[in-house]
Amino acid sequence: MVLTEINVDDLNTLMHFRIERLLHLFTSSLPHCLIQINAGELLAIHCPSSAVVDDLLDELEDLCQHAWLILGVHSIAVYFGEEEILRANTYFQ
Structure with missing residues (x-):
């Protein structure tokens, strides 16, 4: 099986998808x-x-684990x- 190499664009796309996933878990903040x-x-x-900061602080433990x-x-x-x-x-x- 021949695997293609991952390039910089692929890595950027993967990071974008990971960030999108995190955003979908914390939609209110x-x-x-x-x-x-x-x-x-x-x-x-x-x-x-400051309201967004308060929301994030309320969700801090979950945010840390998911991040x-x-x-x-x-960190x-x-x-x-x-x-x-x-x-x-x-x-x-």
């Missing part, structure tokens, strides 16, 4: 945010309002404006 993944280690979530399982990130940082509100590990030992 994440779709309103700007999401960045830095070096595959940190999920940075930039919130447009680790779906995206493979090690989450939640931002409002230019200020980091919270940084949390995504997996619990």
Whole structure:
């Protein structure tokens, strides 16, 4: 069986699908945010309002677990404006 090589476009498409999956799990909060993944280690979530921050904080444990399982990130940082509100590990030992 000959397998084709995965190129950069394939990796970008896969990451897009993973982010979409996470967005579908947290429909009340994440779709309103700007999401960045830095070096595959940190999920940075930039919130447009304090109400979205509150929603994310209420869902934090589930968000951490799903972000680790779906995206493979090690931590989450939640931002409002230019200020980091919270940084949390995504997996619990």
